[in-house]
Amino acid sequence: MARELDDLPYMRYLTAPEGDLETEGDYDCVRVDGGELDGGGLDDVDVRHARFSESVFTSVAFTRGSLRYTRFSDVWLRHVRWVGTELADTVWLDAEVVSGAMSGVDMAGATLRRVRFEGCKFDSVNFRAVQLREVSFIDCVLRDCDFAAGALTEVTVPGSTLARLSLRNARLTKVDLRGATVLDISDGLDSLRGATITSLQLIDLAPAFARSVGITVRD
Structure with a gap:
């Protein structure tokens, strides 16, 4: 079960960041809350090479902008929406993302370790060459996402819908897909x-497997 804000050990130390978020900024124990922002969002922000540690993002909408090379360590995000934002080459460590959404986001080359996504939606997200280790997608929807050339290790997807995913040249190690409610690999x-998949998932994937090796199935 996802933690609540009050469960965070650093909750009482959180403060609002002073001024606008900046490139190469170093942020410890900050809370970025959409309720305190004009319009509740951050448009075209440039926060490249920043670092967020023991920090919280709540009800924020990121539209376009770049956070490339930014590091998120021990962060908690709830109701955060990213649209067309660049998150390529970011590093996520010990993060929890709850009820978030990403659409048209570039996360190519990102590194995620011990990250938990719960109740999140990913639409047309570029995960190419991503490095995932001990990452969970719980009750999530991933649609038209591209994991080409990625390395996925100890990834789980309980209760999640995986629709039209690309895994071309990806490397999977101890990835457990048995919990997926839909498993569709394009x-x-x-x-x-x-x-690891279930026998029923294998049956569902059988036509695609046949096509991939040039087998025609005709009754």
Whole structure:
């Protein structure tokens, strides 16, 4: 179960950031709350190479902008929406993201370790060459997301919908897909080597497997 804000050990130390978020900013124990922002969002922000540690983001909408190379360590996010934002080459460590949404986001080359997504929606997110280790997608929806050339290790997806995912040239190690309510791989079926699926999921994927090796199935 996702933690609540009051459960965070650093909650009482949180303060609002002084001024606008800045490139190469170093932020410890800050809370960025959409309720305190004009219009509740951050448009076209440039926060590249920043660092957030023991920090919280709540009800914030990021539209476009860049947070490339930013590091998120021990952060908690709830009701955060990202649209067309650049998060490429970011680093996420010990993070929890609850009821968030990403659409048209670039996360290519990002590194995520011990990250938990719960109740989140991902639409057309670029996860190419991403590095995921001990990452959970719980009750999430991932649609038209591209994990090509990524490395996924100890990833789980309980209760999640995986629709039209690309896994071309991805490397999967101890990836458990059995909890997915929908498992639809549009590209890179051979990259499922290293994943665990159920017998029913295998039956559902059988037509795609046949097509991928040039087998025609005709009754």
